[in-house]
Amino acid sequence: MQTHAVSPWHNLRLNAEGIVEGGIFLASPNCDARPATADIELVVIHNISLPPGEFGGPGVTNLFTNRLDPSAHPYYAGIAHLRVSAHFLIRRDGCLLQFVPCCMRAWHAGESSWRGRARCNDFSLGIEMEGADDVPFADAQYVTLERLTALLLITYPSISAIAGHEDIAPLRKSDPGPCFDWLRYRAGLVHNVGFRV
Ligand SMILES: [Zn+2]
Numbered sequence: 001m002q003t004h005a006v007s008p009w010h011n012l013r014l015n016a017e018g019i020v021e022g023g024i025f026l027a028s029p030n031c032d033a034r035p036a037t038a039d040i041e042l043v044v045i046h047n048i049s050l051p052p053g054e055f056g057g058p059g060v061t062n063l064f065t066n067r068l069d070p071s072a073h074p075y076y077a078g079i080a081h082l083r084v085s086a087h088f089l090i091r092r093d094g095c096l097l098q099f100v101p102c103c104m105r106a107w108h109a110g111e112s113s114w115r116g117r118a119r120c121n122d123f124s125l126g127i128e129m130e131g132a133d134d135v136p137f138a139d140a141q142y143v144t145l146e147r148l149t150a151l152l153l154i155t156y157p158s159i160s161a162i163a164g165h166e167d168i169a170p171l172r173k174s175d176p177g178p179c180f181d182w183l184r185y186r187a188g189l190v191h192n193v194g195f196r197v
Contacts, residue, residue: 012151016108018102020151023116028064028099029084030107039158040047040102042114043149043197045185046165047131055092055130064089064099066086080137083107087124088148093097094140096148102156112168114161120168125152125159133177142181146188153195162186162197 013021034040050059051073059076062068063084070080086108089097100106108126112118127145131137153159164175164180189195 012096012147014102014151014155018104020096020098020148023088023096023098025098026061026065029066030064030083030087031100031104034103034105038122038155040123040125040156041160042120042168043152043159043162044109044120044124044126044165044168045145045162045176045180046126046128047107047133047137047177048086048089048128049130049132050079052131053135060128060130061097062097071160086128088126089128089130090141090144090148091130092138092141094138094144096144102152109165109168110172114163114168124158125156128157129180131174131176131179133174133178136179137176137181138191142184142188145185146192149185149189150192150195153189153193153197160197 005022011022012180015021019025048060049055049173050063052075059068068076070077085099085106087100087102089107101172105113105121107121109120110123112120114120129137129141165175
């Protein structure tokens with residue numbers, strides 16, 4: 001008998017505060033208000049792992065909540081001072097974590113530009129895929145990513161594009177990298193919401 005794994009994130013809902021119900025919310029202090037004139041127009045896909053290339057530990061959540069111990073790993077000494085965040089993190093097993101409500105501005109893009117418009121944090125949502133540029137992402141991550149993105153596209157009709165961090169900061173960033181399957185992702189969105197971006 002064939003069995004089908006059902007993602008626990010199938011029935012995602014976004015509440016009035018811009019927090020996904022059914023996900024895990026860990027509030028990051030690294031956020032502020034969006035400019036009054038800025039709609040949410042862009043979704044930015046990233047990858048991250050801490051230490052780099054190691055998955056499953058608390059490094060990323062600690063970084064986004066300013067709890068990274070600089071002595072816990074040699075790499076951490078150089079980044080523990082950073083004040084960064086993303087709206088979402090999708091773990092290798094597809095687990096969804098959120099750090100910043102969608103209505104707030106997360107600090108994920110840094111110096112960036114999209115179609116001639118600077119400061120992408122103002123008008124974007126940031127989604128981190130736990131991973132590395134040279135490691136394929138897990139099936140469960142695409143499942144959650146597609147469902148999350150579908151929810152965001154439905155909730156925020158002002159979103160008109162999805163880009164990689166490497167697309168909005170090409171001189172500084174290489175994520176999500178060549179292993180991220182854009183074709184699969186976009187096909188999944190068309191399947192889920194009929195949305196082409
Ligand atoms: Zn990034």
